[in-house]
Amino acid sequence: MVLAPVHIDGLVDIHCHGAVGHEFGRSGAGSRAAVRHHQTSGTATVVASLVSARPDELEQQVDRLLPLVRDSTIAGLHLEGPFLSSAQRGAHDPAVLADPDPDLLERLVERAAQGGAPHAIRHLTLAPELPGAERLIRRCVQLGVRPALGHTDAAADLMTRHLQLIADLQGAPALVTHLFNGMRPFHHRAGGPAAAGLRAAAAGEAVVELIADGVHLAAEVVRMVFETVGPDAVALVSDATAATGLGDGRHRLGTLEVVVEDGVARLRATGALAGSTRTLAHGVRWAVSVAGVAVADALRAAQVTGARALGLD
Template sequence: MIIKNGLVFHESGKFEKRDLYVEGDKIARTAQGETIDATGLYVIPGLTDLHFHGCVGYDFCDGTVEAINNMAEYELSQGITTICPASMTFSEERLNKIFAAAKEYKGETGAELVGINMEGPFISMEKKGAQNPEFIHKPDADMFYRLQEAAGGLVKLVDIAPEVDGAMECIEEINKDVRVSVAHTAADYDVAKKAFEKGARQVTHLYNGMNPFHHREPGVVGAACDNENVMVELIVDGIHSHPATVRTTFKMFGDDRIILISDSMMACGLEDGQYTLGGLDVTVRGNKATLTKEGNIAGSVTNLMNCVRCAVKKMDIPLESAIKCAAVNPAKAIGIYDRFGSLDTGKRANIVLLDKDLEVKYVIKDGKIV
């Protein structure tokens, strides 16, 4: 396949007008065969969502191959070619079942399942958000390793509230085997700083599920900003963070350290109504999902490509930066950048073509138009 005359994204964060070649399922230096005229189109690597719970009526925590398959097909249709869905706070027995289903999943018609984001249960009761308090558990390395075995090694991220008893020891023990993200936490600056010193390298949905940045109490946000080894997730759906906050975050962290995520729940791709998340009832109206009982925001109802559009069209984030944060950075964060996340020669040919309005014109997965 030859994709001709497109504006091709380079991992450095620039677009350049050139041809892109695909041989088999890889990006190549040259090729023959089908030609796509990409004149006037942006040619970008497929996106990676490393934090979402569900879409089109299915949830990763359904714990079935069917659910993962339906989620993966929807995500691929939107230009998200690799997925790392997130679990919720459940019992070890339930998480074991969910992770075993992910291990069993061998789908070939949707986005590729490249990992699991273990968002619960090692979180703070004070900042539980939409997580079920019944199953919150102190950080436990042995429990993680049991679940990782059930998952066949698929767990790429583990979320931990560092102020909870046993958290620092757990971070220190597991950080060589999995990426630790500070999450759902009431930690202050010093505790968060210590967590990063112990090996935590990410912050889950920055600003949400933590104390706000304050000029005398900078908290997790300030500690993350001070540590150049730490990346931060950002939900850019127009609900979770004000446009000015998003712009400020890009100034604080730069586009090398921000990971755009959707944090979508099962209502993504569907109409308003009543849904569930982590066993809790959720009400969806417009672009907002809230816990029916408490009123807390309960994830988003948008996909990652829509987050890119929102960042660019409504928040004045450069397209180059948005693509970098939705394709390059998440792939680097979960250790798959050797195969995915850019259009370098030799990488998997997961490619999306967007028009000037950022609408999807082509999705190419493993070198085939889907």
């Protein structure tokens, strides 16, 4: 597929797991190599996303990434789990999922502070229907961590209530992790978290992430979201994994084996989509060329909106 020759620079990727065989947090040198790969395509700012893992593993991964935060190689960390819905876990290991635990978040934030990067943890994805979700949301805001709702099987009313809570507590729009992906499917008689996220975004109460890689979302869905809520409520993200830049073959995401065929990454065991193999620059070009998003809107969603959602601007 030939994509539009959009001039790309200054992109901000707030949801990215790695590249060229390196998953963020596995090693310092590997994490730096992954960042360099994304930078060569036009991504100026990367927030390193960590998949669900056991508490001790998360602590080790945070420790390995703190030097990259201190020298501004990355703009911070995103904890995607482990407080996620088992029913909507996607490519997260069910064995490590857990109910919301403010104590774990406090330990990670404290480790970051002791490691010289007190604001390293930028956002945390959780499912609002889990026991203790509201308590964790409140603790996130107190600690300066942006709560993001995702990997959720919640009904629309519960999602709406928690999005409004987040927006009220932090005085800024809530964040929805990769809208439509990792959540109960939208249905015209039960809109679920997707409908709630769109409504909140249209009202200025939320920013919704979109993975515009040509796999996670149909072109008409991406265009519909842009035309419904506008680029100031859309953050284009890559959700790129360690398989990015390597081509087809077998890879890993966290503890799980991934098979990439024709550029599409899926868990070997279940067939679930396992992140993306594309950079954010590819997503911008695809959104313009295939989904029909205006160049200015796609660039704003990839350069500005995500940064504002995390307070990076």
